Amino acid sequence: MKAIDLMTPRVITIGPEETIAEAARKMLANNISGMPVVDAAGKVVGIISEGDLLRRVELGTERHRSWWLGLVSGGTVPAEDFIKSHARRVADVMTSHVVTVDENATPDEVVRVMETRRIKRVPVVSRGALVGIVSRANLLRALASVSPETPAAALDDRVLKERVAAAVKELSWDSRSHDAIVVRNGAVQLWGFVSSESQRDALRVAAEGVPGVKAVENNIQVVDPAESGAWGL
Structure with missing residues (x-):
């Protein structure tokens, strides 16, 4: 069994230039908690999830850091928080360091990626292009579909x-x-x-x-x- 056998081939994606509102609508319409961000060439450039949309100025949930944290970080953390809560484009709030697996990856390799990166889903690529996605649910379905072994003959x-x-x-x-x-x-x-x-x-x-x-x-x-x-x- 390989990643291509486990994955969901029909993947809901979004472009990096699309809006945060459109990303939220796609997740709700398809009952998903995250999706790959794909450029015009079909390459995965990011992942956007519900967690990326929790701290938003529209909801009044933007993060308020203490003043001293801004000093010790050189202003980097507050700036990143501002972008996360105010940006309108998917490219500005997505997680850009994307981990993918090849279509020929084994289940063990897929699980190892999920565990080490602490992620719930991983895009599957073939020659750099997105061909599917494997989630924890896909792994559970594979486990549930495994046929029970033929009962062993009675042994002495x-x-x-x-x-x-x-x-x-x-x-x-x-x-x-x-x-x-x-x-x-x-x-x-x-x-x-x-x-x-x-x-x-x-x-x-x-x-x-x-x-x-x-x-x-x-x-x-x-x-x-x-x-x-x-x-x-």
Whole structure:
């Protein structure tokens, strides 16, 4: 799966010379919270979102900075605030440092961009031209559409125990993190000690992910190693 498979190909865009009012109308009419700003050649030059339109003089919501901040910033911050709240063109209020992904980017690359940049959507380009956009909703739709795996054939409990043991061993934070694994008719019981709830849950998730496991009973206890003689108990 690639970005081109995840993206929404029909992208609502706006030009940099269009007005703030038109940007607001487009977002409302299409029920979107942001859109790419595209020039005449189809190149993405910015992104404009609801957040860019919150501090507006028309609404009486323009930002009022303290006088000392203007001094220490050399007047830069107040000037930027003034432009954001008073400008009429999209080009003046949009976020111009745009991050895009290529159409062949993997889902992992797309998510990494979203996480590192703390953004909700990322434009998809092909040879520099906009071809779509991937949002968090697109990723959720892809997740929801993944077909469930074909149920695994019933395994002998002994074989299943070996596979569960191999799976949880990869997460072992201590030799006693899983003292015993019991498997009866496909149902797994985990026993042992770990130092945190997240470790306990991770071992359960690892066991649940083994094909053929019907249920997991997590009896692993959370114990502070410092209070238990480093697992000596």
